[in-house]
Amino acid sequence: MITNMSKVTAKINNQPNNQPRGPVVAVLGHIDHGKSSLLEAIRSDFSITKKESGGITQHIGAYEIERKGKKISFIDTPGHEAFSAIRQRGANVADIALLVIDGAEGVKDQTKEAIKFIKSANIPLIVVFNKKDKPGFDPEKVKPYLAKEDILVESWGGKVLSVNTSAKNKEGIEELLEAISLVAEMEDLQADLTAKPEGIVIESSLDPQRGAFATLLLQQGTLKEGEIIATHFAFGKVKGMFDFKGKKISKALPSQPVSVLGFSVPPGVGEKFKAHDSLALAQNSLKKEERIAPKIIDVQGGVKVLNIILKTDFLGSQEAVENILNNMPQDKVALRVLRSEVGQIDASDVKLAESGLAVIFGFKLKVDEPTLVFARQRGVRIKCFEVIYELVQEVRKVMLGALDLETTRVELSRFKITHLFKQTKQIQIVGGKVLTGEFTRAVLAEVERDEEIIGKAKIKGLQKEKQEVGKATKGQEIGLQVESEVVLEENDILKIFREDKTKGSL
Known part of the structure; x- marks a missing residue:
């Protein structure tokens, strides 16, 4: 279960060892309303859209800036329908939400969903009317629709701040940062730097060379290299820490996103982590029950079956792909997932695909040449994609191919x-x-x-x-x-x- 950061810190504010900390800001909104572009306008070296295939955010991302001597951390979330759980996690780990709305298009489906998550997380929000450079930009036409969702901006007699921006022309950025600072000051955010480190896993993956690594958001304490940490399902000794730009760091402070090497296996996204005094204590803190395995479909007579193996770069990606595949019509062709996990496609996947007559689907992975050669020798199909919906369309195409005429x-x-x-x-x-x-x-x-x-x-x-x-x-x-x-x-x-x-x- 994901713990809301603001609720946790509310209980410990005004304690003797507390110190002010920077806010964690979740950026939420409908697809293509300019969330990532807005972050790039705040800090040009973020280069978020260039990293993502097609300029579409497909992972949760964590970034940090310093303004007037104070840190602000940003959580960028995907706007695609498939990434609902990731958006909810983004809201639940944040202190403040930015609800980004295209001022010409207005309130859309994922806008409404984001509002629901913000309300559920019980955190303050700032409405960002983006794309003021776009023809048809008119926030006044959008505000009545926000009111229907119980979001009243100040100009409508409410208490919600709103800012007009153009990520393209970098207009309104200073006003937005000022609004964030104002809300953060009113929230009186604090943390105890002397407490045992604890926080939330916001993304994790498995690197073929370096092993399991995870992006953590620290909530309390000071995390240092050599620290022993554990979630309910993974533990390890911190072997290396890196900031959002990949620069090696020696410690991380509350509200700071940090990538960590050293987990025994990739921890689950949304899991809470804590520091322990020894590896034995960390291991003893693990829950005995296993993670939920991919659902095995009970196939009725006359229904075709497509066996697949799914490998992804991050757990968040795996979750999103599985979510879409589980919701595809399977009355005529059932999808049976033989394996679904994070990590590179290797010989063991090829062997399983051969014995199970399965197709291997990879998301944002590069397959090494020996594995490709081995797959060709065994007659196993490997299909890799950089965009989630292209992968899903190919699965649909293969399912259609299994149907009789x-x-x-x-x-x-x-x-x-x-x-x-x-x-x-x-x-x-x-x-x-x-x-x-x-x-x-x-x-x-x-x-x-x-x-x-x-x-x-x-x-x-x-x-x-x-x-x-x-x-x-x-x-x-x-x-x-x-x-x-x-x-x-x-x-x-x-x-x-x-x-x-x-x-x-x-």
């Missing part, structure tokens, strides 16, 4: 037999009139006699005045070459149709 009958024509010219076991040549529609050769027919269907037939050829023709249309008198086990008679009706084979939908 669906047959659709298309009615074409009715033909009445008036003459019998030649009848053998292989071919019957008849003459007659096209009553309705039109048709070509190589189509199918049902034989109707006295208003009952008595058999099937195939139209092998069409002739008019002893010449082959390509098509017969309504009203024409024409000769047919027919293949049928039924011995045709005069006045029989041929109900002519074709069968189209198409891939079904999920």
